[in-house]
Amino acid sequence: MKEKTIDYVLRATWMAVSKMYNEEAGKAGSTMATGFALLSIDPEKGTPSTSLGPKMGMEATSLSRILKSMEEKGLIVRRKNPKDGRSVLLYLTPFGQEMREYSKGVVLRFDEVVKSSVPEKDLKTFIKVAKTITDLIVEKKIYDPSLK
Template sequence: MKAQETVDYHIKITWHSIVNLYNQIALKYNLTQAIGYVLLHIDKNGSPATSIAPLMGMKATSLSRILKNMEIDGLICRKKDHSDGRLVKIYLTELGVQKQKISKKVVREFNEYIIARIDPKKIDCYREVMGDLLRLTEEYSIKKLS
C-alpha cells in the first residue's frame, strides 16, 4: 500500500498544513499554534489542569511543558481550587484573555473560509467520517493493546 492510499496519510499532511498555517499566523501575535490551541480550551472560570490535555488529545507531560511556558509568558496563572485544595485550576491572565480572543478569531476565520468553499453535504460527510475514524481508532487500539 502506497502512503497516499492510507487514511492516516491524508489526515497527517492536512493537519501539518493547518498547523504550519496557524504557526505562521500565530508568530504575528507572539504565539504558537500549540499555545493558541491551549488558550482555546481554558474556560473564563478556570479549567482544571487535568482536563485540558484530554480535550486536546495530548499527554499530560506534553501539556505541562506548554503550561509552564505560558505561565512564564504571563498568559496563565495556576490557583488551588477553593472547594478542593487538591485541585489546581488554570486561569487566563489579562494578556491570556487578549491572546485567547486572537486565537478564537484566527480559528473562526479559517473555518469560515473553508466552510464557505466546500459543499455543506461534503462537510457533513467529512465530520461523519472523522467521527467514524476516531471511534474505529479507539476500537482498534483496545483490540491491539489488550
C-alpha cells in the same frame, strides 16, 4: 505510492493545518499549542489543570512545558481550587484573554473560509467520516487482536 492512503491524506492535511496555525500564531509571538490551550481554558470559571491534558489530547509532560511557558509569558495564573485544595485551577490573565480572542479569530477564519469553499453536503460527509475513524480507533476496532 500510486494511490494515497487515508492515513497519508489525514497526516498531510493536519500537517498543513498545523503549519498554517503556527504561522498565524507566530505573528502574535505564540504557537498553535498555546492557542489551543488558551481556547481550552474556561475564561470565566478557570479550568482544572488535570482536565486540560485529556481535553487537548496531550501527554502531561508536553502540557507541563506549555503551561510553564504560558505562565512565564503572563497568559495564565495558577490558583488553588477553593473546592479541592489538592488541585489547581488555571485562569486566563487579561493578556491571556486577549490572546484567546486572537486564537479564536484565527480558528473562526479558517472555519469560515473552508465552509465558503466546500459544499455543506461534502463537509457533513467529511465530519461523518472523521467521526467514524475516531470511533473505530476509540473502540479499538482497527488493531484489536481479537478481530484478527
